[in-house]
Amino acid sequence: MELYFPAELPERLAFLAALLVAVFGLLTMLFPARLLRAGGLVTGEVTSVGFGATRSIGGLHLGLGLAAIALAQDFTYLMLGSALGFAALGRLLSLFLDRGRITINALVLIAQLALAALPLGYVLGYF
Secondary structure: OOOOOOOOHHHHHHHHHHHHHHHHHHHHHHOHHHHHHHOOOOOOOOOHHHHHHHHHHHHHHHHHHHHHHHHOOHHHHHHHHHHHHHHHHHHHHHHHHOOOOOHHHHHHHHHHHHHHHHHHHHHOOOO
C-alpha cells in the first residue's frame, strides 16, 4: 500500500487538516503535561488518570487524522470535519456557558473552525 497524496488543491487542504490533526494527536500522546499546562488545565498535581485521559484524547486525534490520510475518501474527510466541527461547537458553548470568554478560547475556536472547514469544504464542494 502506498501513500496517496492528492493532486487537486481542495483535497490537499483536507489532507493538510488531517495531517495537522494527526500531528496534534501524536504530540498530545507524547507530551501530555505540556499540553495540559499550555491549555491552562493544570491547577495542581496531575494524576496518572489525568495523563491517561489526555493521552487517550491524543490517540483519538491521531487515529482520526491517520484514518483520513490512509483512506483518502470523502466519507473519512466528512468524519474528520464533523468531529472537528462538533469540537468547535463544544468550545463555542464553553465561551457562553462557562464564562470562558478569554483570548485562548477564541483562538482555539478559530483554529478548530478552520480545521473543520477544510475537509468539510472539500467534501461538500465549497472549494
